[in-house]
Every structure is written in structure tokens, then in C-alpha cells.
Amino acid sequence: MVKQVIKITALVGMSSYLCLTTATEMVGEYYEVHTHEVSPPVSVSGTVIPKKEVTLSAQLPGRVELIAGEEGDAFSESTVLVALDDRELLAQRRAAIADWRNAQATLRNAGIQYSREYRSPDSPEKAPGGMGLPHLFDQFVTKPLSDLLSESDDSLDRNANLYRYGTQVEQAQGTLMQAQSRIEQIDAKLRDAESQAPFDGVITKKLVEVGDTVQPGQPLLQFADIEHLQLEVDVPARLVSALKVGKTVTAKLDVLSKRVNVTVARIFPVADRQRHTVKVKLDLSLDTDEQKYISPGQYAQIDIPDIKAAGQQKLLLVPTAAVDQGSSLPSICVAKGNNQYETRLVRLGQTMSSSQVGEINPRFREHEFISILSGLKEGDQIVVTDSSKPTPCVTQH
Incomplete structure (x- = not known):
């Protein structure tokens, strides 16, 4: 009989030591129970x-040549999702490039004509025949005499010719600019013929199919x-x-x-x-x-x-993670000090979010809370553990 008592005493002492050691290792976080004024939500x-959603619409009339995928398909930013037939635009662009090259040639010719008139006035009117004698006679006799008699003004004629050739240069520059602008306009339409993904995402709804004819403003798909x-x-x-x-x-x-x-x-x-x-x-x-x-x-x-509710409730609240509902009655593990813990049976009330509780410890901001109707009092220290781990009270038992 004495031997059995000694064995039981030894086992109890060993289990108490193991319980305290395990409880110390497995304690989660302590939460001090408080009363909170809560407004019913x-x-x-x-x-x-x-967060981001767009409806891609047609910017040009045409036939749908390409749809990148189906509903649910994911695409990265700048991927072409819908493309329209652009053969007519490409033909217009080739014609615009030809006009641009013609305008360049006209501008070069106008520049050369202006330079020739500036350096060698009246070159087309000079008569090279007769070993240049008619030209010399005009230059040194006829024109000076005509200017002297006020029948003509050589400097005025020269300025008029320069102005005429200068006008041709400016007109050629304008024609070249028009051709360049036309190319840029067609390039913009070519870009509008393709609808690209504005961000990473998925197609949520297709509104057209390949081969459909669309008009400007018609929705194509949602992304x-x-x-x-x-x-x-x-x-x-x-x-x-x-x-x-x-x-x-x-x-x-x-x-x-x-x-x-x-x-x-x-x-x-x-x-x-x-x-x-x-x-x-x-x-x-x-x-x-x-x-x-x-x-x-x-x-x-x-x-x-509802901060304008008629009255606020004063509730004793604890994190729902502190409640053990594995047994027939819900319980909470209360810390008594000196590695001692006590299981308290409690009556539970309503569940609410941390946003309704007001000022709480930031560590418990992500927890849900539940009101305690009986079994705890304000100031009690309770243990909050992960649901996958037992509380120290469970270990002691």
C-alpha cells in the first residue's frame, strides 16, 4: 500500500512538472478582459x-480580324486583345508616303530655283547666242537706259522674282507638312484599329466575334x-x-x-x-x-x-480565438499567475468585428470578438492561442 502511494505521488509530481513546462512553451498571447461600449452595426x-475594369470599344469602322482569347483568359499589359481589318489603312499610308516623297522633291526643286535666282538673276532670260554680245548690250545699255528713262526698275523686278521663288519654297514646305501630318493621322488610326490591354487582367465578357462588322463606339469586350x-x-x-x-x-x-x-x-x-x-x-x-x-x-x-443609434451597449468582450467550444460547454483559459491556469465555463453572447469594438490592442485588430454574459470579470487575463494548438488549461488536464 505504501509503495502504491509513493508511485502515485511520484507520477503526480512528474506530471505537474511536465504540465508546467509544456504550458510555458504553449502559452499564446495574454488578453486583458475589458468592457466596451458597442454600437449595434x-x-x-x-x-x-x-478594382480596375474597362470596356474596350471600337474607334473605327471595320471587320473584327482577331480576338485574343475567351472569357477568363489572362493577358499582360499592352497585349493586343482585339484587332480590326487594317488593309485599307495600310494602302492609304503607302499613298501618303508617296505624297510625302513628292513633296520632298518639290521642296528641293523650289530651293534650288530660289538659290539660282539669288545668285544669278534672270538666268532663263539670258541669251547665250552671238558670243554673249546681245546679253552684254542689254546689261550695259538697254537696262540702264530703261531705268534712267523710268520705263523699268531692274531691282524691283529682281525682288519680285526672289519673292516668287521664295513663295514656291514655302508652298512646298506646307505641302510636305501636310503629307507628314497625313501619315501621322493614318498611324493613329492604325493604333486605334488595335485594342490593347491597359493593365494586367482577364477578359470578363466578349461582346463581338471574329468576322463581325463594328462601328465607332461599339463595345468589343470587357477587361x-x-x-x-x-x-x-x-x-x-x-x-x-x-x-x-x-x-x-x-x-x-x-x-x-x-x-x-x-x-x-x-x-x-x-x-x-x-x-x-x-x-x-x-x-x-x-x-x-x-x-x-x-x-x-x-x-x-x-x-x-450606427453611431446615431438610440443607445450603446456595454459588453464584456474577448477574442473568439480564446473560446474553446470543443466540449459540451464553451470555456476560456484564465491565467492565475505563476504558470497556473484555470478553465472557466462561460456563457456567450453576440459576435462582432474588431471595427465595432473601438480601442483595442493592435495585436488583436484582426480578430473577431464575442461578448461574455457570465464566467469572466473585467481585468481577467485570458490566453489566446491559435486554433490548431491546445491551451495550457487543456495540457494541465
Whole structure:
């Protein structure tokens, strides 16, 4: 009998030592229980939307020659998504290049004619016959005598000829500029014949098929960035004062089993005149495993704090991660000090997001909270652990 008592005592002592050692290793974070004044939130319906979405439309009339892919296909920025038939434009460009070359030749000829007139006036009118004697007679006798008798003005004639050839140079320059502008205009139309991806994204909807004839302004396809999602919600005007850009609230999506935090990204400045609501966009930040189930168009419910509610509730709140609901009754592990822990059975109330709680420890900002109706008091130190790890209280038992 004495030997059995000694064995039991030794086993109890060894288990207590192992319990304290294990509890010390497995303690998570401590959270001090506080009472918070909480405003009941208002759930508002919203929709998941892509952060960036465009509708590519035809800029020119023509026939669709190319569509890069189908709905759901991903493309990088600057990829050609839709191309129209550009054979007529290419023919016009070749004709414009020919006009440009002709204008260049005309400009060179006009420049040479001006230079010749400037250096050698009246060259076409000079008579080379008679060993140059008629020309010499005109230069030294006829023209000076004509100028003297005021029948002609040689300098005025020369200036008029220079002005005429100078005008031809300017006209040739204008023609060349017109030809160059025509080429640039056609190049712009050739660019408009192709619709490129403005950013990395996927085709969300095709509105035409290869072979369709389109007109300017006709939608071709919708393209969106679904890697970065937002929630769009029409918030009643009386609730907008509780929101500001950068504020975090919670939302419930149909495809997820838990609420997620969303951040106010934009509050539109004008309310809808018919519905008296204000459009608000919220950034949705999720990990890769969660985001693969979410797509634009899905339904969501956003919790908006109602700061104008008639009264606020004072609730004793703890992180939901601190509650062990594995047994028949929910319990929480309370730290007593000196590596001692106690399991408390509690009665649970409503669940709410951290955005409704107000001022809390930043380390618990990502947690959901639940109200405690009985079993805890303000100031208790409770243990918050990861759901995959047991609490020290479980280890002690």
C-alpha cells in the first residue's frame, strides 16, 4: 500500500512538472478582459467588383480580324486583345508616303530655283547666242537706259522674282507638312484599329466575334483586374458619417464561412437623389487560398457602425480565438499567475468585428470578438492561442 502511494505521488509530481513546462512553451498571447461600449452595426448589401475594369470599344469602322482569347483568359499589359481589318489603312499610308516623297522633291526643286535666282538673276532670260554680245548690250545699255528713262526698275523686278521663288519654297514646305501630318493621322488610326490591354487582367465578357462588322463606339469586350477586388455598397446617408477613408469594417461573403476585414477606399461625394444613399468602395484584402473562391459579381454584406443609434451597449468582450467550444460547454483559459491556469465555463453572447469594438490592442485588430454574459470579470487575463494548438488549461488536464 505504501509503495502504491509513493508511485502515485511520484507520477503526480512528474506530471505537474511536465504540465508546467509544456504550458510555458504553449502559452499564446495574454488578453486583458475589458468592457466596451458597442454600437449595434447595420448590415448593408454590397457587391464584389474588380478594382480596375474597362470596356474596350471600337474607334473605327471595320471587320473584327482577331480576338485574343475567351472569357477568363489572362493577358499582360499592352497585349493586343482585339484587332480590326487594317488593309485599307495600310494602302492609304503607302499613298501618303508617296505624297510625302513628292513633296520632298518639290521642296528641293523650289530651293534650288530660289538659290539660282539669288545668285544669278534672270538666268532663263539670258541669251547665250552671238558670243554673249546681245546679253552684254542689254546689261550695259538697254537696262540702264530703261531705268534712267523710268520705263523699268531692274531691282524691283529682281525682288519680285526672289519673292516668287521664295513663295514656291514655302508652298512646298506646307505641302510636305501636310503629307507628314497625313501619315501621322493614318498611324493613329492604325493604333486605334488595335485594342490593347491597359493593365494586367482577364477578359470578363466578349461582346463581338471574329468576322463581325463594328462601328465607332461599339463595345468589343470587357477587361478587368480580378487580382485586386473591392466591395461596392450603397450606404444610407445617415450611416456615412461613421465611415472615413482608411477605416476598417467587416464584411460577410457568401463563399466564405467567416467575416473578413475590409478598408474604406473611396466615399463618393454626392448621394443618390432617388434612394438617398452614398456609394462607397472598400478594398478587399484576402490571402491566396481565400481569394480563389471570390470573383466579381458575388454578394456581400458589410457591417456599418450606427453611431446615431438610440443607445450603446456595454459588453464584456474577448477574442473568439480564446473560446474553446470543443466540449459540451464553451470555456476560456484564465491565467492565475505563476504558470497556473484555470478553465472557466462561460456563457456567450453576440459576435462582432474588431471595427465595432473601438480601442483595442493592435495585436488583436484582426480578430473577431464575442461578448461574455457570465464566467469572466473585467481585468481577467485570458490566453489566446491559435486554433490548431491546445491551451495550457487543456495540457494541465
